[in-house]
Amino acid sequence: MSIVQPRRPNEQPGGGEEPPQAPVEIELKLSAAPEDLARLRGADLLGRISTGPSTTRSLTSFYYDTPDCALQRRGATLRVRRIGQRFVQTLKTERRGDGLARGEWEVALPAMSPALDAFDDPEARALLEGIPAEALSHLFTSRIQRETRILAVPDAVVECAFDIGTIETREASDPVAEIELELKEGRTAALYRLGLSLLDEIPLRVSEVTKAERGYRMVARRPPGVVYDPKTPLVSGMTVDEAIATILARCLRHWTANEAAAEDGGDPGGVHQMRVALRRLRSALALFKKTVPSPTLDWLRDESKWLAGALGPARDWDVFLGATVEPIDSLRPDDPGIAVLRAAAQRQREAGYAAVRAALADPRCARLHLTLGEWLERRGWRDHASTATLTALVEPIDGLAGRMIGQAHRKVARLGRHLGQLEPDQRHQVRIALKRLRYAMDFFRPLFAEKRAKPFAAQLSRLQDAFGHLNDVATAEALLLRLTSDSTDTALHRAAGLVLGWHARGGEATEPELLAQWDAFRAIKPFWTGPRN
Amino acid sequence: MISVLVANTKGGCGKTTIATTLASAFAGQGHFTVLADVDRQHSSLDWAKRRPDGAPALAGLDWAKEEFAVPKDAERLVIDAPAALKMKQVEALLKLADVIILPVLPSAFDEEATRRFLARLEELKPIRKSRAAVAIVGNRMRTRTRAAAQLDAFLGGLGHKVVSRIRDSTAYTEAAADGLSVFDLRGRRAEDLREDWAPLLRHIAEASEA
Numbered sequence: 001m002s003i004v005q006p007r008r009p010n011e012q013p014g015g016g017e018e019p020p021q022a023p024v025e026i027e028l029k030l031s032a033a034p035e036d037l038a039r040l041r042g043a044d045l046l047g048r049i050s051t052g053p054s055t056t057r058s059l060t061s062f063y064y065d066t067p068d069c070a071l072q073r074r075g076a077t078l079r080v081r082r083i084g085q086r087f088v089q090t091l092k093t094e095r096r097g098d099g100l101a102r103g104e105w106e107v108a109l110p111a112m113s114p115a116l117d118a119f120d121d122p123e124a125r126a127l128l129e130g131i132p133a134e135a136l137s138h139l140f141t142s143r144i145q146r147e148t149r150i151l152a153v154p155d156a157v158v159e160c161a162f163d164i165g166t167i168e169t170r171e172a173s174d175p176v177a178e179i180e181l182e183l184k185e186g187r188t189a190a191l192y193r194l195g196l197s198l199l200d201e202i203p204l205r206v207s208e209v210t211k212a213e214r215g216y217r218m219v220a221r222r223p224p225g226v227v228y229d230p231k232t233p234l235v236s237g238m239t240v241d242e243a244i245a246t247i248l249a250r251c252l253r254h255w256t257a258n259e260a261a262a263e264d265g266g267d268p269g270g271v272h273q274m275r276v277a278l279r280r281l282r283s284a285l286a287l288f289k290k291t292v293p294s295p296t297l298d299w300l301r302d303e304s305k306w307l308a309g310a311l312g313p314a315r316d317w318d319v320f321l322g323a324t325v326e327p328i329d330s331l332r333p334d335d336p337g338i339a340v341l342r343a344a345a346q347r348q349r350e351a352g353y354a355a356v357r358a359a360l361a362d363p364r365c366a367r368l369h370l371t372l373g374e375w376l377e378r379r380g381w382r383d384h385a386s387t388a389t390l391t392a393l394v395e396p397i398d399g400l401a402g403r404m405i406g407q408a409h410r411k412v413a414r415l416g417r418h419l420g421q422l423e424p425d426q427r428h429q430v431r432i433a434l435k436r437l438r439y440a441m442d443f444f445r446p447l448f449a450e451k452r453a454k455p456f457a458a459q460l461s462r463l464q465d466a467f468g469h470l471n472d473v474a475t476a477e478a479l480l481l482r483l484t485s486d487s488t489d490t491a492l493h494r495a496a497g498l499v500l501g502w503h504a505r506g507g508e509a510t511e512p513e514l515l516a517q518w519d520a521f522r523a524i525k526p527f528w529t530g531p532r533n
Numbered sequence: 534m535i536s537v538l539v540a541n542t543k544g545g546c547g548k549t550t551i552a553t554t555l556a557s558a559f560a561g562q563g564h565f566t567v568l569a570d571v572d573r574q575h576s577s578l579d580w581a582k583r584r585p586d587g588a589p590a591l592a593g594l595d596w597a598k599e600e601f602a603v604p605k606d607a608e609r610l611v612i613d614a615p616a617a618l619k620m621k622q623v624e625a626l627l628k629l630a631d632v633i634i635l636p637v638l639p640s641a642f643d644e645e646a647t648r649r650f651l652a653r654l655e656e657l658k659p660i661r662k663s664r665a666a667v668a669i670v671g672n673r674m675r676t677r678t679r680a681a682a683q684l685d686a687f688l689g690g691l692g693h694k695v696v697s698r699i700r701d702s703t704a705y706t707e708a709a710a711d712g713l714s715v716f717d718l719r720g721r722r723a724e725d726l727r728e729d730w731a732p733l734l735r736h737i738a739e740a741s742e743a
Contacts, residue, residue: 239604379606382565387584387712390592394567394604 023121025092025104026183028191028373029207030366034177036202037162043201046149046160054149057083059165061144063215064114064136076127077212078136080112087112091124092212097233098249099377100188140169140215144176153194156186160194167211169218176214178207192374199366206369208256224260226269229276234446236398241379243397244288247443248376251281256369262311263360265353268318271311278308281372283439287404291392292381300375303368310359314352316475321345324476328502337495344483344492401444402528408437409526419518424474431467438464444528452527463521466514473503534603535741536610538630540623543646544616546636547672549576550705552613555634556581557714558734559609560589567607569594571626572615583712601625620653627657631741634733636672637695639680644687651691666740669693670733673701697733702726 032040040046061081065071071078075094080087086108093103105124109115114136116128144165151158159182167174179198181191198204209224217224232250234243254277261270285301325345329338359365374380382390392400416422416430438460445453480496487493539552549572556568556577568591570577581593592604596612603610614626627633633654637647654667669688674681681698688694704726708714715726 237602242605385590386586387581387588387590387593388586390565390590391581391594394592394594394607396602 023104023106024096024101026099026101026188026191028100028181028195029178029210030181030195030198030204031178031207032202032204034164034175036204037164037177037179040179040198040202041147041162045197045201046151049151049153051150051152051157054147056145056147059083059142059144059146061142061211062112062138063140063142063212065139065216066131066135067137069216069220070131070135071128072216074127077210078114078128079142079212080109080114082112089114089118091119091127092210093127095253098246098253100183100191100373139219140167142167142176142211142215144211150184151194153190156190156194157184158182158186158191158194159184167215167218169215172218174214174218176211179204187377189374189377192370192377195370196367196374199363199370203361203363204366205361206256206366209260223264223266224270226261226267226273227254227257228269228273229442230254232443232446234397234401234444236396236447238397239394240291240397240400241382241393243401244284244292244381244393245376245379247284248281248372251277251284252369252372252376254280259360263357265314265356268315268322271314271318271353271356275308275311275315278304278311279435280439280442282308283436284443286436287440287443288381291400292385292389294381294383296371296375296380296383300368300372303364303371307359307365307368311356314349314356316479317345317349317352319472320476320479321349323472324499324503328499332498335495335498337491337498340489340491341483341495341499344487345479348479348483397444398447401447405437405440405444405528406526408433408440412437413522416518420515424470427467427470428474431464431471434460434464434467448527452525456524456527459517459521459524463514463517466510466517469510470507470514473507476503534607534610535632535737536603536612536630537632537634537737538612538614538626539634539636540612540614540618540626540650541635541637541647542616542618542650543637543643546638547699548616548636549580549613550709551634551636551670551672551699552577552611553580553709554705554714554716554730555733555737556591556609556611557589558716558730559611560591561716563589564608565606566591566609566611567594567604568592569596569601569603569610569612571596571618571622572613573597574615577613580709580712583710585712588713588717601629603629623653624657627654631666632737633667634670635667636670637684638672639674639678639684647687648691651693667693668696668733668736668740671695671698674698675701696736697729697731699729700726 059081061079063077063079065078077092078089080089087110089107089109091103091105095102103123105119105121107118107120109118114133116131116133116136119125119128142165144163147162149160151160159180161180161182163176163178163180165176167176181194183191195204195206216222230250230253232247234246238246255274258270258274258277261267262274264270282301282304285297285304289297321342325338325342329335329342332338382393385393412430412433415426415433419427419430422430441453441457441460445457476499480499484493484496537555539548539555541548552568556566559566568577568581570593575595575597578593578595581591584591592607594604610629612626612630614623618626635647635650651667671681671684685695704715704718704722708718715723715730
């Protein structure tokens with residue numbers, strides 16, 4: 001739980017000096033349609049919680065970097081902002097950890113050109129180390145009309161800014177309409193709670209993309225990046241309570257880091273990783289359901305299922321195009337049916353991505369994001385906890401982690417008995433159980449000796465790949481049915497037949513592989529029992 | 534976080550009653566409260582295990598065999614220390630504590646042991662900084678008895694005074710049997726008994742602010 005002004009070091013009460021804290025900015029960003037922002041400005045809610053009148057200022061910011069974007073690659077952004085007659089140079093870092101905090105240093109300057117040696121803080125200086133001031137050039141500009149209010153809410157003071165304006169490069173200009181909620185004092189959960197109150201007034205989206213990131217993207221004409229498989233930063237001896245917060249924060253971060261790429265659709269990895277993040281989230285909530293039963297937890301599971309479901313078709317058509325159409329096309333490059341099939345699948349893919357964008361713009365998505373953020377910052381699972389639950393929460397995670405992996409492993413073994421004779425839907429159950437085991441293992445892996453966990457993880461991956469192929473085939477058949485059911489195009493039907501035949505042949509070839517991987521998996525020793533690292 | 538260490542080298546002076554009552558008082562105020570039991574006999578932990586679901590929840594920690602690890606962002610920590618403690622353990626626990634509570638009984642009262650314990654506490658650095666941090670609690674007191682007056686005189690001689698006088702009442706044992714304390718009970722009698730604790734709770738709040 002982040003607190004802006006630490007009252008006292010929590011970790012080691014009475015234990016030595018607190019390390020000097022680097023300047024931190026804790027901020028939640030919400031975007032909305034300009035007309036909705038205008039409506040929100042006049043809402044009673046803001047009048048009730050504002051501590052005074054709002055002030056409006058014009059802000060012009062120049063963003064600087066080297067031609068090869070050395071600052072950006074270090075995770076830093078540098079801007080000089082004109083506020084009336086004043087100039088302020090600001091250096092910011094990427095997010096620190098999985099919360100809303102980032103490092104921020106500000107210093108007054110005489111003019112709009114950057115002065116790197118104006119920063120005194122050693123951390124800021126280290127970030128800029130070796131970057132020659134003369135190599136910096138002005139990359140893009142933001143021009144913002146900012147209306148600022150100070151809001152007082154229970155347990156926090158928040159600066160609320162309504163930003164309307166543009167981000168400009170030499171060639172292009174992009175509109176900005178967003179709200180920034182910056183924590184001045186109090187607890188981070190209050191930002192999310194405030195976000196939820198604003199969401200009751202107008203449709204909003206939680207925006208993960210800073211103005212600087214948008215500018216860089218415009219300059220480089222690069223699609224948003226995809227963030228893969230983040231390792232959960234669990235540490236042996238951490239309490240169950242902290243482990244829940246750490247895992248959920250990491251799932252939320254994994255989701256939000258891929259949201260822009262999912263929306264963009266240029267890289268199939270975006271939707272894929274966002275779905276993985278949501279499945280991991282659901283899986284984490286399911287794992288801890290028994291430890292901390294809570295109605296909010298159940299609601300979060302349902303809502304993340306809805307969101308993952310909305311991303312499903314886009315992912316299915318991405319896989320269909322990449323894993324089915326592509327290989328067949330390279331086998332039969334001039335087949336006219338395959339070209340028709342590809343075109344039809346691409347239209348479906350477009351529709352899938354339209355559904356993704358609709359879901360991400362749906363206030364339901366923002367509500368899920370904000371509710372999860374609030375719940376995990378506040379450690380909402382402690383609500384209505386009994387003494388037995390609270391006691392379980394302060395135990396070290398290690399024991400529970402081993403039990404949870406063991407449980408997931410036993411379930412796989414039970415469902416997969418006599419795998420060779422199982423029906424497709426029974427195999428599907430085994431595949432789901434394997435996924436649960438995978439996620440439990442991914443979450444808790446840092447607690448165990450890597451030497452023992454690694455071979456297990458590798459074999460689990462091989463088995464999952466073998467199962468995944470079966471699933472791709474089953475999904476492809478369903479998708480083909482959708483493509484052909486209302487079409488009289490004989491070329492399309494012919495291509496569909498081709499794909500079915502290709503898959504049937506492939507399925508026959510992979511069956512021995514699946515059974516071999518299963519036997520190898522059953523033979524490998526558990527890493528979660530026995531000596532610890 | 535405010536942490537409270539309940540300790541005395543003498544056994545049977547009601548450490549567990551003080552620790553569990555304080556923990557339930559904090560939990561009832563809505564604080565995330567941790568009750569750490571250093572005693573191998575686990576009387577505090579057993580009390581927490583008996584605690585019904587409806588009562589304000591607190592977390593029980595077994596510190597008898599484990600390292601003294603405090604959960605992050607706990608708001609109140611109550612440590613129930615056993616009578617037999619090695620000096621090294623006492624030192625480690627003292628480092629954690631904002632307030633040290635020394636329960637003493639007016640009867641069967643071992644002046645020499647208390648004098649020695651107080652002297653040892655004062656040798657240790659964190660205490661020297663603020664003497665106010667040691668709170669002496671007279672447990673199972675009957676007011677206006679000769680024993681009570683004797684206790685006051687003795688502690689006055691040592692430069693300490695009794696912060697709270699906790700009356701002797703069967704309500705304590707009855708509530709404890711159900712994993713509760715006088716802070717969880719309703720009625721005039723419990724309300725009356727809670728008044729004994731008010732000076733101590735005030736003292737803890739003030740000492741931790743200082």
